[in-house]
Amino acid sequence: MNAIHNTYWLLAAAAALILIGIGSSLLARRFGAPLLLVFLVVGMLAGIDGPGGIRFDDVAGAYRIGSFALAVILFDGGLRTRRESFRGVFAPTLLLATVGVVVTAALTGLAAQWLLGLGLVQALLLGSVVASTDAAAVFFLLRAGGLQLRSRVGATLEIESSANDPVAVLLTTLLAEFLAAPSGIEGSELLRELALQFGIGALGGALGGFAIAAALRTLPLSGGLAALFLGTAALFVFGATGSLHGSGFLAVYVAGVIVGNRNVPGFANLLSVFDAGTWLCQIVMFLVLGLLATPHTLGDALWPALGIAAFLMLVGRPLAVALCLVPFRYGKREIGFIAWVGLRGAVGIFLASIPMLMKLPNAELIFNVAFVVVLASLLVQGWTLGLAARLLDVALPHRDRAVRRVELDLPGSLEREMVGYAVAPGATILIGTALPGWARLVMVVRNGEIHMPDVAGSLSSGDYAYLLAPPGRVYRLDWLFAPPDEAIEAEREMFGEFSFDADVRLADVADFYALPIRAKDAPLTLAEHFARRYEHTIEVGDRVRLGPVSLIARELDDDGVRKVGLKLERLGNVLVRRPWLARLLPQRFVAR
CATH class of the missing domain: 1.20.1530.20 (Na+/H+ antiporter like fold)
Structure with missing residues (x-):
């Protein structure tokens, strides 16, 4: 016993x-x-x-x-x-x-x-x-x-x-x-x-x-x-x-x-x-x-x-x-x-x-x-x-998502993952915004039944959409399934008010915004500046601090950064003191 x-x-x-x-x-x-x-x-x-x-x-x-x-x-x-x-x-x-x-x-x-x-x-x-x-x-x-x-x-x-x-x-x-x-x-x-x-x-x-x-x-x-x-x-x-x-x-x-x-x-x-x-x-x-x-x-x-x-x-x-x-x-x-x-x-x-x-x-x-x-x-x-x-700047920025995303593993597939979204009323995807070319709709769950894309037709409020997309770009689909006001606000929170093509010279951006840069960096394009700063490990959301603002890697391609966002980091910046400048920006500085 x-x-x-x-x-x-x-x-x-x-x-x-x-x-x-x-x-x-x-x-x-x-x-x-x-x-x-x-x-x-x-x-x-x-x-x-x-x-x-x-x-x-x-x-x-x-x-x-x-x-x-x-x-x-x-x-x-x-x-x-x-x-x-x-x-x-x-x-x-x-x-x-x-x-x-x-x-x-x-x-x-x-x-x-x-x-x-x-x-x-x-x-x-x-x-x-x-x-x-x-x-x-x-x-x-x-x-x-x-x-x-x-x-x-x-x-x-x-x-x-x-x-x-x-x-x-x-x-x-x-x-x-x-x-x-x-x-x-x-x-x-x-x-x-x-x-x-x-x-x-x-x-x-x-x-x-x-x-x-x-x-x-x-x-x-x-x-x-x-x-x-x-x-x-x-x-x-x-x-x-x-x-x-x-x-x-x-x-x-x-x-x-x-x-x-x-x-x-x-x-x-x-x-x-x-x-x-x-x-x-x-x-x-x-x-x-x-x-x-x-x-x-x-x-x-x-x-x-x-x-x-x-x-x-x-x-x-x-x-x-x-x-x-x-x-x-x-x-x-x-x-x-x-x-x-x-x-x-x-x-x-x-x-x-x-x-x-x-x-x-x-x-x-x-x-x-x-x-x-x-x-x-x-x-x-x-x-x-x-x-x-x-x-040491090796952590990816935390991204607050405007909508809930369900992620599903695909065994054997290393370049795509499946994600699911509930289509909310007023979601951006419902007002004519097309899916990016790198994302593919694979099925729609509607009223408890599964439909293939060719049968389902256009998405409707209350649907559940399942898509295939590259893991590094998945988060960019979030804005499409949120109401427009939430999507815009979330996008601005992450990337800032303005974005540029990455072939713009760093000196041009620095001159326009009165930003401090080193003389040896002036001839570089934004893409080259990011590549040098992050030593070939660039990810979407990476930041380069220039005085009162941050430049943020917004989009990538096979050659590196393709578009860069600009985000105000503290008060006292020229755009805060003179917001009318935003209306005078050249088109190449505001491309979305």
């Missing part, structure tokens, strides 16, 4: 911790706190050093839970990575995920040797434990915070954070094995193990991904059962690849990328169901690692641990990122932001449990220092993620 009651108590306590974490996260959002930090702190408070007083020292169990959860999280990250994300970032990301991790580990290890007085190999082991960017932290902090980054920056961060874990795992494992048996490992054996980990991991992930996608297309599985199959198959790929001495973490990410870019029926619904499981894995992993932490044993090493965290954030990671990305012509702002978002998370604490499992000297110190580094990273870097993105 005691065993039964203990089981009830254990289940209730575990569920209570998760509920407390979820409730705390809702409160923490008001203060901008990273959600993952909340769950880690809840685990600590429930542990031996907190008021909960739960004694949890099952390192092996925590390692298994962490492996399971991390495999699911990486697979989910792969599912959400689109193939076009690799274009232009594959080489720099691969370098950052391999050489970058090694450089970060070496630099941090040297700092740890000096600050903690560890032996060289032990210090390098500690550096390897905290060297990789945590995919779980990056994925969840970016998506949970609703932060939209420029395509190259976002792709680099997400792919690097997913692909660098195998290198950190391999470095940590090999250095731990060397400390356990220093005379039993040779350099050639290390290189062979590295090749096996990457080769078998990539091959196992590719084979597993194609097999999972084929099974989902063939087997008659319902939504819930299909999501369960997806997660179980991913864990099989992880376990099978690891048993063959390959990197299971690399394998599940590769498998996820392949499945996410294949034509899988009902993929959008699958992803939404799978998302709940990923959140649960994330929460459980952080709670368990929080329970495992024993900060009271850190003692005099607390300040050195904080010093290592500061070195990693301000020196080690930035130097490694700059070394890997400068040759690929990344801009200073891009490099600065990617360096700052070197978030450490559960992977670092998870890897720190390996020395404890092997009962190596100073294993507990390594674990606690890694915990401090992760806590500091989530607290400092995680809390300032949005601020850094805005200061």
Whole structure:
């Protein structure tokens, strides 16, 4: 009977911790706190050093839970990575995920040797434990915070954070094995193990991904059962690849990328169901690692641990990122932001449990220092993620939409997405405004029935219109389905009162509006000025500040910016003092 009651108590306590974490996260959002930090702190408070007083020292169990959860999280990250994300970032990301991790580990290890007085190999082991960017932290902090980054920056961060874990795992494992048996490992054996980990991991992930996608297309599985199959198959790929001495973490990410870019029926619904499981894995992993932490044993090493965290954030990671990305012509702002978002998370604490499992000297110190580094990273870097993105100008502007838009995933289609709109009374589309050439109406839902465009005819109030459009231009359809007054106001709010063709010279605009510009920029056209300012990563909505106004990229074509809007940013501008100037503007300065 005691065993039964203990089981009830254990289940209730575990569920209570998760509920407390979820409730705390809702409160923490008001203060901008990273959600993952909340769950880690809840685990600590429930542990031996907190008021909960739960004694949890099952390192092996925590390692298994962490492996399971991390495999699911990486697979989910792969599912959400689109193939076009690799274009232009594959080489720099691969370098950052391999050489970058090694450089970060070496630099941090040297700092740890000096600050903690560890032996060289032990210090390098500690550096390897905290060297990789945590995919779980990056994925969840970016998506949970609703932060939209420029395509190259976002792709680099997400792919690097997913692909660098195998290198950190391999470095940590090999250095731990060397400390356990220093005379039993040779350099050639290390290189062979590295090749096996990457080769078998990539091959196992590719084979597993194609097999999972084929099974989902063939087997008659319902939504819930299909999501369960997806997660179980991913864990099989992880376990099978690891048993063959390959990197299971690399394998599940590769498998996820392949499945996410294949034509899988009902993929959008699958992803939404799978998302709940990923959140649960994330929460459980952080709670368990929080329970495992024993900060009271850190003692005099607390300040050195904080010093290592500061070195990693301000020196080690930035130097490694700059070394890997400068040759690929990344801009200073891009490099600065990617360096700052070197978030450490559960992977670092998870890897720190390996020395404890092997009962190596100073294993507990390594674990606690890694915990401090992760806590500091989530607290400092995680809390300032949005601020850094805005200061370094790598975040896309938030667009308030005049109407509600429903977006539907199209598996296998990377250049089009389907969007649905309710046609409101008085919508612009009803007064004769045609759809842009790049958008195509595919069906109309009217009175509960589906009609093809040729049968439906003209749209009417109360219809639901579904269209195909390029993802980067979808938002431009919003104005067509809003009442004219709302559409005009929303458009002005985003792009300002005036717009120009991008072949207008910057000097002409500056002279007309009395704007400050540098002499070397005067001969440039607006398109050239944007291209130079944003270093080939221009997106609609990008801004260039010139004194009291902002120039905003309004429309793009294959060559760059095609039209530019001008928006007043503060009072005192010449157009505010002399609004009659607006009626005298040359036609080329007001083209819509």
